[in-house]
Amino acid sequence: MCTNCDYTIHRHQHHFGWDNAFEPAARVAPGSTIEFECLDSSGGQFSPESTVEDVKTVDFGKINPVTGPIFVEGAEPGDALKITIESFKPSGFGWTANIPGFGLLADDFKEPALTIWKYDPDTLEPALFGKNGRVPLKPFAGTIGCAPAEPGHHSVVPPRRVGGNLDIRDLSAGTVLYLPVEVAGALFSVGDTHAAQGDGEVCGTAIESPMNTVMTLDLVKDARLKMPRFTTPGPVTRHLDAKGYEVTTGVGPDLMEGAKAAVSQMVDLLAGRYQMDPVDAYMLVSTCGDLRISEIVDMPNWVVSFYFPRCVFE
Secondary structure, X not given: OOOOOXXXXXXXXXXXXXXXXXXXXXXXXXXXXXXXXXXOOOOOOOOOOOOHHHHOOXXXXXXXXXXXXXXXXXXXXXXXXXXXXXXXXXXXXXXXXXXXXXXXXXOOOOOOEEEEEEOOOOOOOOEEEOOOEEEOOOOEEEEEEEOOOOXXXXXXXXXXXXXXXXXXXXXXXXOEEEEEOXXXXXXXXXXXEXXXXXXXXXXXXXXXXXXXXXXXXXXXXXXXXXXOEEEOXXXXXXXXXXXXXXXXXXXXXXXXXXXXXXXXXXXXXXXXXXXXXXXXXXXXXXXXXXXXEEEOOOOOOEEEEEEEEHHHOO
8 A cells, every 4th residue: 555645546446448438436636646556458367377278268358457547637638647657566476478369470479378477576686587587677557548539438459649558668667658638637547567578569468467556647738749758767778788689670661571570580589599489489579679660761671670688598
């Protein structure tokens, strides 16, 4: 329990998808600090005892529950909701899965796979992967957003101009996020918490992990913000940078195909070098490898790079 919080929104106060007709879980004044109890992206369908068989029976109607919504008094369309991400309290349990039909390389990896993670929620020491891999942790919320102006129920899967399933690793403690407000009260919700993720979340899942987060909600009146923006408190990759990177590239006229080529080559590199099953390498790089657009001006071909931190195995 957060002793300095104005409100606690409990894990049962969650919803699926976005709908500006949802009843608020709380009405708060601007400047309020709130603790959110967040479920993992499966909505609790995985546990430390889960096996790959559980991937086959996932109920996709329960994917990405978000805690909320919060009605912020005075928030009006045209304002920006200012979210100061104060802290995270991880659980120590997480999972990563290859879900058939989902992920950047879905055509290559058609069978389900599952990795169960155990980590120290207090020290956040790197989490063990297999016998030799150690993945640095950086907790954040993958889904964080306001209700859209369009009426009706909307899927939580795609990101939106009001936020949602952004999956931006740097929305971690200390970051200040600004989201466009499209409905009265903003109707803010958060969930899909991760213990670690690479930029791109290439297999479709990160280290999915239930945890609590504390955030302060404030308003910037008449901001006229078109898309989410954020400010980080400092460097964003020091947890990965110490040993350098292995980097593969994809070169061609299509950024998506370039991204697939870069990731596929990294999967092949790690699987061969460390005698890993390719699907395990695929899940691993989703938790800590970064996709980057390296060059997008020298037509007709662009360059996408995939950076894998060497500290995982060194």
